Structure formats: structure tokens, C-alpha cells
Amino acid sequence: MAIDNRIPRHVAIIMDGNGRWAEKRGRERVYGHKEGAESVRACVKYAIEKGIRYLSLFAFSEENWNRPQEEVEALMSLMLKSISDETPLFLQNGIRFRVIGDFSRLSEKLRREIDDCMKLTEPNTTLDLIIFLSYSGKWDILQAVNRYVADLYGKDGGGSFSRSGGSVPQLDARTLSSYLSTAGIPDPDLLIRTSGEQRISNFMLWQTAYTEYYFTEILWPDFRTTEFQLALDAFSQRDRRYGKVK
Ligand code: FPP
Numbered sequence: 001m002a003i004d005n006r007i008p009r010h011v012a013i014i015m016d017g018n019g020r021w022a023e024k025r026g027r028e029r030v031y032g033h034k035e036g037a038e039s040v041r042a043c044v045k046y047a048i049e050k051g052i053r054y055l056s057l058f059a060f061s062e063e064n065w066n067r068p069q070e071e072v073e074a075l076m077s078l079m080l081k082s083i084s085d086e087t088p089l090f091l092q093n094g095i096r097f098r099v100i101g102d103f104s105r106l107s108e109k110l111r112r113e114i115d116d117c118m119k120l121t122e123p124n125t126t127l128d129l130i131i132f133l134s135y136s137g138k139w140d141i142l143q144a145v146n147r148y149v150a151d152l153y154g155k156d157g158g159g160s161f162s163r164s165g166g167s168v169p170q171l172d173a174r175t176l177s178s179y180l181s182t183a184g185i186p187d188p189d190l191l192i193r194t195s196g197e198q199r200i201s202n203f204m205l206w207q208t209a210y211t212e213y214y215f216t217e218i219l220w221p222d223f224r225t226t227e228f229q230l231a232l233d234a235f236s237q238r239d240r241r242y243g244k245v246k
Pocket of ligand 1: 015016017018019020021033034036037040057058059060064075078079082131195220
């Protein structure tokens, strides 16, 4: 089958603007998050329709833990509910559900729900839906380097590198990538951010080195298929040179 290079293999989205969307309507911020979950649904379906293979969604950053406790709890409950509600849809549509981030800060209940859904959907190959939860790009790079060093020295100095002898082996890009939490997932081709903000906010810092960026003023709860298609149209016009001359 011919590969259509105009369709990105991996789309990443920074879903932003739920709070503002709700406030504009005189409603609580959590109302915006609920509508945002509907946009997630619409985008997942559209990604499958368009033949996108990986869809990464930045749902909750490490920094988001600093939001009011009430909002954090509402977001975590929404996550829990969405996973249990949507598991049948994942199974019917060949979706592999994955969550990436610092699990140590999640509740036991949520961790269990995530684990079960990930295991259940692991064989699916139509779309990898990757939710970044309690994630930050700097955390990812640090955990990768720390794990690499731990493997090098091993427990009690029993690793492949001895503390007393020789120079430290140079860490190369391919090895670092293999220690990132996204190991095995191709780097994003397209990164979309909604709500008019134009920054990466500690998302996949290493993995987006050559990603095309697309910014839109649209708030996340209003980002549905028409908006998604506009982003794909913009991507199809981009000339990706990866630093080379064509
Ligand atoms: C950004 O809006 C959105 C979030 C921090 C949470 C995104 C979560 C969802 C869409 C809920 C459902 C997710 C899944 C994966 C089912 P904001 O709160 O930063 O809005 P603001 O910038 O207007 O304040």
C-alpha cells in the first residue's frame, strides 16, 4: 500500500482552553473539561478515519498538579470515567490505549484502571491513543538519563560499567531515545496547540525536534473534525527538509 506522506503518522495535541471556554459561558471550569472530553472522542474517531497511526494528547502536565485541588480531583475523576466508558470503543475500533507519565503521583484506583485498559488493548494496531498524564518533557529526559546511569552502574556496582575503571561511555541520541517513556513510538510529525498560546509548555521536548507546529485560536472544546482537518491541510502544505537542502 502506498504511504500518503501528506497524512502525518503521529499527531500530538496540546489541548488548551477548556477553562476559558467554560468561563466565557459563565460556567465552572470543569464544564469545559467535560466538553473537552467530547473533543477527544471526535478527534480519536477522525484520526482513525484519516489513517493517522499515533495520536498523543497532553491531558495533564506535572505543573498542573499546582491547580486548585478541586479541579485536579475533577480532572482525575473525568479521566477515570472516560477510560471505563470508552474501553468498549477502543476494543471495537482497534485502538491501543496507552498512558505515559509519572504514575507515582496517581491514585491507586486510577493506576489500576489505566493498567487494565492498557493490557486489554495492547494487541490493537489501528491507532495508538497515547495520553500524557502527570507528564513533562524535562521529567522524561531526566528519568531516561537516570535509568541509563542505573543500568550502567547496576545495583551495587554490578553493571556493565565499573565505578573505578575507565572513562564514562558517551550517551548517544539513539540510546537516550530508547530510555525515554516514548521508546518505540515515532516522533510526532505534527504538533497542534489550541487556544492561541504559542509555546510547548514542557511537552515532548526531545521528541519534537523536527515536528511541524500548528497553532489555532480555537479553544479545545470547539476543536472537532472541521478544525482537525484544517490542521491536516496546513500540514500537507509544509515542506519538511530536516535541515537538508532539497
Ligand atoms: C487545558 O485547558 C486542558 C487540560 C489541562 C485538561 C485536558 C483534559 C481533558 C480534555 C479531559 C479529558 C481527557 C481525556 C484524555 C479523556 P485549561 O484548563 O488549561 O484551559 P485554560 O487555559 O482556558 O484555563
